[in-house]
Amino acid sequence: MPSRTATRRRGVRRRSPSGLRRVHGRARRIVTIGDPDAGKLRARARDVSTVNASIRKLIADMRATMLRNRGIGLAAPQIGVPLRVLVAGPRRPALALVNPRFRERRGRQVGPEGCLSIPGIYADVRRARHVVVDGWNAQGRRVTVRGSGLFARVLQHEIDHLNGVLFIDRVAPRRLVRRPRPLRAARRRSTAGAASDGRRMIEVKTALRHRQVARLS
Numbered sequence: 001m002p003s004r005t006a007t008r009r010r011g012v013r014r015r016s017p018s019g020l021r022r023v024h025g026r027a028r029r030i031v032t033i034g035d036p037d038a039g040k041l042r043a044r045a046r047d048v049s050t051v052n053a054s055i056r057k058l059i060a061d062m063r064a065t066m067l068r069n070r071g072i073g074l075a076a077p078q079i080g081v082p083l084r085v086l087v088a089g090p091r092r093p094a095l096a097l098v099n100p101r102f103r104e105r106r107g108r109q110v111g112p113e114g115c116l117s118i119p120g121i122y123a124d125v126r127r128a129r130h131v132v133v134d135g136w137n138a139q140g141r142r143v144t145v146r147g148s149g150l151f152a153r154v155l156q157h158e159i160d161h162l163n164g165v166l167f168i169d170r171v172a173p174r175r176l177v178r179r180p181r182p183l184r185a186a187r188r189r190s191t192a193g194a195a196s197d198g199r200r201m202i203e204v205k206t207a208l209r210h211r212q213v214a215r216l217s
Contacts, residue, residue, distance in 0.1 A: 023053075025060030027068040028079040032117050033166075037080060041117055045077050045084045045162040048098050051140035055085065059096045059138050062087045066094060071116050073154040075161030078117050086158040088151070095145065097135035100159055104132035109149070113157060113167045120179050123171040127156050 031040055048055060058081060066074040072089035076082070087094040107129030114122045131152045133145045147155050157167060168176060 023056050023060040025057075025062070025064030027064045028061050030065065030069060030074075030078055030116050031080050032119060040077055040080050040082065041161070041166065042164045043077065043082055044164050045075070045082045048083050048085060048136075051098055051136055051138065055083075055098065056138050058083070058085060059087060063094050063096070066116075069116050072150075073158045074116065075158045077161055077164075084162050086155075086162065088154045088158055090150065090154070096138045097133065097143075097145065098137070098140075100133050100135035100145075100155070100162070102131060102159070103134050103144070104130070105156075106130050109153065111150075111153060113153065114179070115157070115167055117161075118166065118168060121168070122177050122179055123167065123175045125153075125157075125167050125170050127153050131155055133159070 031037055033041065058076065062074050062076065062079065062085070065079055066072070066087055066089070073094075074087050076085040084099045085096070086100060087096050089095075105128035108126065109129040110124050110126050112122050113125045114120075129152060130148045131146070133147070133155055135143060135145070137143045145155070160167065160170075
């Protein structure tokens with residue numbers, strides 16, 4: 001992203017103040033680390049120059065996608081769009097931020113995280129307990145958002161996505177765990193299902209190795 005001075009000078013041109021009230025969202029496919037286009041999750045997203053009707057439609061689609069998948073946050077790269085846009089819960093309607101930028105991070109918390117792009121895998125991740133984030137809302141107005149606890153964690157997780165960083169990059173591979181399944185479901189799980197879980201863990205570990213190589217290069 002540009003420096004704070006450059007961002008303040010250029011800003012984002014405002015368009016219609018109608019926001020999202022008349023925009024109907026459509027759930028889109030979520031890119032996961034096992035997909036052929038998984039590289040989109042590792043690219044740094046581009047700044048948005050104008051908050052216009054297409055950006056508001058994107059936000060509406062992201063909210064619909066997040067809700068359909070029972071998430072509490074989503075970044076545009078997760079649906080294959082390389083723009084710096086996120087939606088974050090657990091508030092309803094989910095907060096939308098364009099070109100988010102941390103102003104402040106303080107404190108410390110460690111807690112469980114998962115990701116819609118890495119289904120079934122969880123880990124305890126260290127994050128700041130309190131954050132202050134500057135950005136623009138769906139009307140193109142500059143806003144400052146303050147978050148603590150879970151909301152701060154969601155904001156940090158989604159801004160990581162905008163920078164091509166996944167939560168698995170912030171933990172040792174041995175700390176990754178699969179989500180426990182209910183006993184009844186576990187009893188009914190087929191051999192194919194178990195193999196699918198194994199492949200997913202291999203994909204996660206492969207992604208981690210690739211990320212480590214990228215950091216060294």
